[in-house]
Amino acid sequence: MPKLYYSTLSCGGANYIAAHVGGVKFDENVLVNIQTHKLAATGEDYFEINPKGNVPVITFEDGKKNLNENVGTLYYIGKNGGLLGEDETATMNALGFLASEWHKGVGAFFGKPEGAAREKAVANLAKQANFFIDFYLEGGKNEYMVGNTFTIADIYASVITSWSYFIGLNTEIPEALIKHHERIQALPKVAEAVKIMKDYEASVAK
Structure with a gap:
């Protein structure tokens, strides 16, 4: 399953909220300290996951390229969570x-x-x-x-x-x-x- 990397107050937080509302499940929701660019729970270097350093990011295990732009990640969540509306x-x-x-x-x-x-x-x-x-x-x-x-x-x-x-x-x-x-x-x-x-x-x- 994919993983979502986010930070609470950033636009990455919008992805966490949307996933929760739409019932979209991730293997893991990973909190990132966007000031230090470290994973909050482990201290791992976030740049190893996303060289751009921004959140949100959705990673996949099947070799599919990561989604690392907010419009792309929100579309993925919206599509899978029924949050794109009728239009x-x-x-x-x-x-x-x-x-x-x-x-x-x-x-x-x-x-x-x-x-x-x-x-x-x-x-x-x-x-x-x-x-x-x-x-x-x-x-x-x-x-x-x-x-x-x-x-x-x-x-x-x-x-x-x-x-x-x-x-x-x-x-x-x-x-x-x-x-x-x-x-x-x-x-x-x-x-x-x-x-x-x-x-x-x-x-x-x-």
């Missing part, structure tokens, strides 16, 4: 937007930009947030991103939006997107997955 193409389009625009828009603030660089980042964040709301949530009328059906895109989007709380950016996020994030996090299976991840990470850190 698979639209879901992939949403994942593309999240990976190329929303992820980068929020992620830009981890570098703590200042002055003109921050102003540019804030303007881009507002632009992407408005597009997210208008195009995917239809002005805030829809509860979910694709055909008003819960998909892997909603899980990924919610994880990205959650980063805003850790970097003091949540006041810059429009209410419609905060509500979308809270709605997804409140889903029983999502909340259960988040708790399992956090509890395990805390146990390994002891």
Whole structure:
């Protein structure tokens, strides 16, 4: 069976959540310390598994090439867990937007930009947030991103939006997107997955 390598708060965590929600089983869910690039439980060098050093990664035992890009890993989980929705193409389009625009828009603030660089980042964040709301949530009328059906895109989007709380950016996020994030996090299976991840990470850190 394949293995999933992830970290709790990164986009890799979205894969763990999606797998839990969709009932997709892995031989092992392997927590990675993304700061040290070591496996949290054993201290093994993560670069030996993925030379790129990023999470998520799904590895296979049958010689099939690893999946090491978030859109690919989420597609694998969505396909096997029934989380692609009725319009698979639209879901992939949403994942593309999240990976190329929303992820980068929020992620830009981890570098703590200042002055003109921050102003540019804030303007881009507002632009992407408005597009997210208008195009995917239809002005805030829809509860979910694709055909008003819960998909892997909603899980990924919610994880990205959650980063805003850790970097003091949540006041810059429009209410419609905060509500979308809270709605997804409140889903029983999502909340259960988040708790399992956090509890395990805390146990390994002891």
